[in-house]
Amino acid sequence: MALVRMTDLTDQRLNPYLKLTDHQLRNALESERGICICESEVAIRVALAEGVQPLSLLVEEQRLEGIQDLLAVWPKDIDVLVLPEGTSEQVCGYKLYRGVLSAMRRPEPLNITQLLDKVTDKLGNICLAVMDNLVDVSNVGALFRSAAALGIDGIIVAPTCADPLNRRSIRVSVGTVFQVPWARAGDNYPQGLIKELKTDGITLVSMALSNSAVSLRDPQLKQHKREAIFFGNERFGLSQEILKASDYLVEIPMEHGVDSLNVAASSAVIFWELCQ
Known part of the structure; x- marks a missing residue:
């Protein structure tokens, strides 16, 4: 597992998490890019168990200690992006009250x-x-x-x-x-x-x-x-x-x-x- 501390908030690896409160923009971007944003440790763990492909994990520095159980099952080859404390609102548009987000590949829908x-x-x-x-x-x-x-x-x-x-x-x-x-x-x-x-x-x-x-x-x-x-x-x-x-x-x-x-x-x- 690679912990990547994000010193540059314009890093392209943060692009999936930008402006999460702009719903019209997000709906268009997520469908176009084939991604979804999974919020909360419980939801992320369920997604992983169901075989949904993770692209990255986003967490603020002070929350790392609290998600050790999730990190224990997180794929070792998928980046964990660590934001400096207090910067999630600047990136996402709101504070990460649930502690953690994951960009994931949208599952292929059934017809x-x-x-x-x-x-x-x-x-x-x-x-x-x-x-x-x-x-x-x-x-x-x-x-x-x-x-x-x-x-x-x-x-x-x-x-x-x-x-x-x-x-x-x-x-x-x-x-x-x-x-x-x-x-x-x-x-x-x-x-x-x-x-x-x-x-x-x-x-x-x-x-x-x-x-x-x-x-x-x-x-x-x-x-x-x-x-x-x-x-x-x-x-x-x-x-x-x-x-x-x-x-x-x-x-x-x-x-x-x-x-x-x-x-x-x-x-x-x-x-x-x-x-x-």
Whole structure:
């Protein structure tokens, strides 16, 4: 393992970590360069265990002692870039409160056919999640974390959905974006996806506030062995096209006049109820 103390903050080896708070710039640069930024020791360890290729590690000098467990498993041929104390904000745009960052090669994404082939070979129940135009990267990360914890087989991401490999999404997911198989739907979404799911005999379940929605407690929902659960945009919900194609519209029973939960909370409830 090579510890490289960065005395020159314009060193090109720091380029992957520049301006991490400029989200539009970062999204464009990371996709173009084929990298993602993994934040927090836990998420980095998960990524390494899942075979994600590291490019470098970034840490401030005073945090070195606290990441010895990570350094013990860090590849010996990959640089550890050590910043002088108090300079992370100058490089990254914010202080490294989580202590450590890693630039990593973005994993090669699955396509829908590959994902469905992977999960439909499984014996027993199959439960997929579909993220339809979620725009909050924290919600995306939280849904992945719930999916991993509660045994969801795979996740499908709409073309307009926020990037699961965004730095914040990776952090909130605690690295589970590298564990749960996922694919981004093609340009013919949602028609093409709906057709593929139905061809594979998968029941479409959409979370929606609707007069025609059934309760999550409805026993008929448990009768299906293959389900794909659609989660809509945080503000506008699911499109009419998806709602009309769904086999079930479902809502969570609530009390005290609360009409909805955000997708981070609702996904955990739904996964526990339908997919166990």
